[in-house]
Each structure stands twice: as structure tokens, then as C-alpha cells.
Amino acid sequence: MPKLSEEVKEARREAILAAARRCFADYGYEGATVARLETATGASRGAIFNYFATKEELFLALADADAARFANLWIDSGFEQVLRALLAEDPAWLGVYFEIGRRLRTDEQFRLRWAKRAPDFEQRLEERLRALQESGELRSDVGWQSLGRYMGIVADGLAIRRAAGFQTDDTEALITVVLSAIRPQRA
């Protein structure tokens, strides 16, 4: 086999990831068998496992990319844009996330690996939330930790409702309500 350039390798890796994401969304984590991943990606299992050691690594690479995307969106563009991105996300892919909930609960190693998806996220988020409290854009009568936790809970709740197939037709009202909890409160 001729040696592939780094560009070609990277492009193949990205193509495998995109097709695998669709496959996981269509069949779920367990249902996305290696045979189905081969069909979806058009790559042999040998080629796939050349890029990702296991199916779990392939899935975690997708989860890593998502975590980085949402973390950057949160930190760079604010929580409202996270809400909008979640409302635009493929519900089937969101569903795959929640299939791994049991594993997160029972598998300590997996939980540690999962928590490391966006490694510097916690620190960058802390800095951002502190700055937003400082400038008066976020309420400061509660700690930034609680504001961050609130936003995480809302994001997860929105994602799981969409994953379960529930529709929302009042996006703007919902965003208004969610955001009013984190803005400075008038006495």
C-alpha cells in the first residue's frame, strides 16, 4: 500500500467520522455494528481500525469533537448560541449520547475518559463566567459554579427531550425564560 500523505490521512479520518456519526444516529451505539460502520463509511474494518483502535474510540472521537464544538460555542458566543445549536442538532445523534448514560454510571474508567473530552474547558468556562459576572452580564448573587451547573442542566434537559422526539414550537419564549434566570436580578 502506498504511503498516504498527512492531508489524505486526515481527510479519510474526517470522512470516516462523518459517516460513522450518521450510522450511530441511525442505529444507536450498540446497533452500529462494525459491518454497518463498514457500509456507512465505505471503508473496510481494517481501514477503520487503522484510524480508531476500537468502536468505542471512534465514538469517543465524535463525542470529543462535539464537546469541543459546544464548549467553544459556549465560551466564545454565549449560552444562547448553545441553546440554538441544540435546537438545530439531529435528535437521533443526541439520542446516542443518552444511550451511554448507564455506562457512565457504572464504569469508572469510562466516566474518567468521558470527563476528559474537552480538557481545558472547565478552566476556560470558569474564566468566562467570572468575567461575565464582573461586567454585569450575569447575575452575581450566586456563584459562577451554580450558574454553570444551571446551564449544563438546561442543555442536558433540552437535548434529552429532543432526543426523545418531543417537538418545541415556542423556541423564542423558551430561550427568553431560560436566559432570564442567569441575568442580573432586580430586587
Added chain:
Amino acid sequence: MPKLSEEVKEARREAILAAARRCFADYGYEGATVARLETATGASRGAIFNYFATKEELFLALADADAARFANLWIDSGFEQVLRALLAEDPAWLGVYFEIGRRLRTDEQFRLRWAKRAPDFEQRLEERLRALQESGELRSDVGWQSLGRYMGIVADGLAIRRAAGFQTDDTEALITVVLSAIRPQRA
């Protein structure tokens, strides 16, 4: 076999439910096999299936009871008490709920059955939310539907975070933030 009185039957049914709940929490929905349910309940499969036609019916009876409990709490005592109850709930049991997410997404019959857990809940909640808007306890610049949806999203998000094993040490601050979104907003 002597005929059992209604009281004895009802007590046995309740005992099977309580033990099955623990079994589902410990092993998950799939992992709670009939053999494990027999061990947990101390009842034979014949006795169990005398009360519940299938494992799914047994699980749905538990989900029905939970849905009724949370619906009544919401309507009678307010959303703050729902948050407190979720914070006190067994995380392992909450986890079982989210295992069925994929099924909810892909199985229309199951989704219809699931939506019927607390049949008159939607109407009672609507009446309650309208009354709370009327009396000025809830904000009225957005529709009651959006307020109800917000509270549902927060409840689901809190439940899934707890199910995934994350700890909260700022319960009171979190409740303050969540509730400030639904109270009348001062301009």
C-alpha cells in the same frame, strides 16, 4: 391454591413493585432479567406474571406510579418540591428512565403508552399554571405552555445529571436560579 383476598393481592402487588424497582435500579432495564426479578421479589415468575403480563408492563407500572407522584407533587405543592424530590431520588432508578430513551424515539406504540402514564396530568397542569399566572405567582409575559416546557426541561436535565453520577453541593443556589426564571420579571 386458596383464593386471595383483594387486600392480600394488593399487598403482594405492591411488594413485587417495590422489589422490582430496586432490581431495575441495580441492573438496569435489560439487566433485570426474570431470574433476577424472581430473586429480588421472592416471587416465582408465575406469581409475578400473574400481576404483570410482561416485564415491560411491570416497568411501566413503576413508571406510572412515579409519573403520578411527580405530577401530583407539581400540581399540589409546586415546582420547587419537584426539584427537591428529584434531588432526593435514587440516582440508579433515575438512570433506568434514560435507558428507555432509544425505545421512546423508535417505537411509536411505546411512546403513546408512555405519554399516557398520568392521563389527566396535562389538563390539571394547564389549569394550575393558568391560575398561578392569574394570581401573579408565575410570570405572564410568556405562555403557560412555555413555562411548563421549561420546568419539564429542567426536571429532565437534573434527573439525567444525577443519573450520570454527577454530584451537586449547591442545591439551594441552583433552586434559586431555576425558580427565578418563572417568577414575574421586573422591567
